[in-house]
Amino acid sequence: MPRIAKALTGVGLPLALLAGATAAIRAMRPPAPASAQAPPEHFSAERAQRHLHTIAQEPRPTGSPAAEKARAYLAEQLAQAGFDVHVQEAVAAEGYGRMPYGPANLAAGKVHNIVARLPGTALQGQAVLLTSHYDSVAQGPGASDAGVPAAALVEVARALKSRGPARNDVVIALTDGEELGLLGAKALFEEEPLVRRVGAMLNFEARGTSGPVLMFETGPGEADLVSALARSGLPHFADSLFGEVYRRIPNSTDFAVARTWGIPGLNFAHIGDFAHYHTRLDDIERVDPASLQHHGELALALAERLRRTDLSAREEREAAYFTLANGKTISYPRRAAGPLAAAAAALWAGALAHWMRQSGTSPRDLFCGQAALWGRLAGGALAAQGLVALLGRVRPEFRRHGDFYRSNELFAALGLLSVAGAAASRPGSDELRMAAAATPLAAAALGCARWLPGAAHLAALPLLGSGVALLTAPSRRPGVRLLGQLAAAAPAVALLVPRAALTYQGLTPRIAVPAMAMMQLAGELTGPLMWRQTGKRARRLLLGASLVAAGVLTVRQFCLGRPTPDRPHPYALMYLVDTDRGRAFWLSTDDEPGEATRPFLGDHPGKGPLDVYFPGWSRDLLHAPAALVELPPPVVDVVSEEPHEHGRRVVVDVSSPRGARQISLAVRSGGVRSWSLAEGPASAPTSPANDGPWELWLHAVPAGGFRLVLELTHGPVLLRVADRSDGLPTPAGDDRFPTPPKNPAYTPAACLDVEGWSNGTLAVTEKSL
Secondary structure (H helix, E strand, C coil): CHHHHHHHHHCHHHHHHHHHHHHHHHCCCCCCCCCCCCCCCCCCHHHHHHHHHHHCCCCCCCCCHHHHHHHHHHHHHHHHCCCEEEEEEEEEEEEEEECCCCCEEEEEEEEEEEEEEECCCCCCCCEEEEEEECCCCCCCCCHHHHHHHHHHHHHHHHHHHHCCCCCCEEEEEEECCHHHCCHHHHHHHHHCHHHHHEEEEEEEEECCCEEEEEEEEECCCCHHHHHHHHCCCCCCEEEHHHHHHHCCCCCCCHHHHHHHCCCCEEEEEEEECHHHCCCCCCCHHHCCHHHHHHHHHHHHHHHHHHHCCCHHHCCCCCEEEEEECCCEEEEEEHHHHHHHHHHHHHHHHHHHHHHHHHHCCCHHHHHHHHHHHHHHHHHHHHHHHHHHHHHHHHCCHHHHHCCCCCCHHHHHHHHHHHHHHHHCCCCCCHHHHHHHHHHHHHHHHHHHHHHCHHHHHHHHHHHHHHHHHHHHCCCCCHHHHHHHHHHHHHHHHHHHHHHHHHHHHHHCHHHCHHHHHHHHHHHHHCHHHHCCCCCHHHHHHHHHHHHHHHHHHHHHHHHCCCCECCECEEECCEEEEECCCCEEEEEECCCCCCCCCHHHHCCCCEEECCCCCCCCCCCCEEEEEECCCCCCCCEEEEEEEEEECCEEEEEEEEECCCCCCEEEEEEEECCEEEEEECCCCECCCCCCCCCCCCEEEEECCCCCCEEEEEEECCCCCEEEEEEEEECCCCCCCCCCCCCCCCCCCEEECCCCHHHHHCCEEEEEEEEEC
């Protein structure tokens, strides 16, 4: 018993540091939701939820009756709040290069943006623009994406009006067609006169259903706006690291369009529970009221500050910044990233040389410490990715999202494994391990200062701390050594651990290595403080407890693979009618038939690309014959044709006799140099020789269809034309058609990547031009 008591006493400091790391993560929490009895000038999540319950009962994709109803309601509420409201109707188009499954990502359609203005007192003042979008994907009701931000902005409008007049106009724009390729934002910034006077923009988004609202992206010259956020006094979390990463991944929001126009601004989103994103699980029941409150409080506080500020006096200054805890943001000029990294590296190098002389550590010892460090980092990476890969085999939601239901438990397991790795060391090696861990930090600090200046502080500040710790380690005064150890541990706990949690959420468990490495480095840097009073028995106790707890959480994650209504298994299914050949198919992008799709596909469906229907797609499709439902094909009528510089200019009318919401045109042979919608935007011409995979999706197709202008190559061009309606056919009384799964433990796949076109009915034909 005395030995056990001594061991328990020895783990006091390690447990205190673990508690500090946990507190640093938990500090990133949204504020408590306010009730409907909150003062009128304040934001109330309960009042905003009334709007959410009206607009998010069902999916509202662009061009649907549900979208029309939501638009009418939101416009009415903004008008009742005292704003001047109009609906901008426009045709927009966009292209974003090649999709992961092959064809170019081209989209066009009719959009309806809600634009509301609260006039300011300055005759020539600039405007503050608050934006979100009100459309959802067809696969879910979009309660969070972006019902929560849209409802929040309606409540913000009411609160702003109750606060009385201010210098600048406030414009609230709820865009349409964001889910189709930012079509509404394109129309807003290209055609809406009110945005010509915008001096600052705040965009609000969602990539999940819970968690704090992060400020993850800025526009040009962000220093003043970041300063306004820092002075807001509200809980917030921001880091210029996020923007550096976000600009390098293939994701975008309406804010991306504003950036191309050079408009300064801030982009916000909550990202918890990503596995619910773009699915039927993005419903009202899973909305986090605290996230709604966070959106509203940030939007209201910043809009209030900016509408009383002379925006024309704002300076164009670039900043790097980071938040400590939840609301203490430190900002510095971005150009200072280089000097900061160089100073940290110089201090660390000098301290390392001093410590090696005083401690008798040889270069060979340091080299061996480095080799051991990289071995531990490699082991952590293998453990993290191996565990994720194994879980991915039993958790079908991982295939689409790269994430898991309740994935915070997996993150906790990875954190415990990093603690176990820190505990698996011999006493007396802690300073050497810290010195070794600082070496990659020095390289990262200098590299980031050169190529990712917004992220330099993440390596430079822990590097500074480790330099101070090495400088004080040879001291004979315990208090001095303790201060040095605290200098190394503080940035590791306050910076690296919370960023590990956000990196894990933002990049998803599919890319778990960066988060694991941050936690491992935090363990190495805190070692001198963590183990200063800990003997072998205490370390072994903590090692064993960490491994057992990680094992329990891991087993629990494997057990969550059983489908339930809260954790349904997703499936992809589509019905296609070849109207030219009089045949039909069931299609799926799943790897193999499952319980939900087997009644349609059978046990042994065909598998492979179906280039005749999906030209250029690089994905294998499961396919099986289906009973035929007679559907009229989409119509392509040639209006005119004339020679052009590189071929022919052909004008066609495209329509869907059955009233489908979407039409797709894909090139099977030949080439399209450019395209445009009559009286609408045009695409940039491609090379005359560019005849690669090309596919254009037309959205919110009106009853009369669209008139399309195509510049084609000289030879014949064969188009595959398809119209798509939501849902699968279920002819009454026809037993040849299985009933789509009604078991809530199975759900249509998330609208991500190619699965955006699943859970629909396609009628396909060919047209030669």
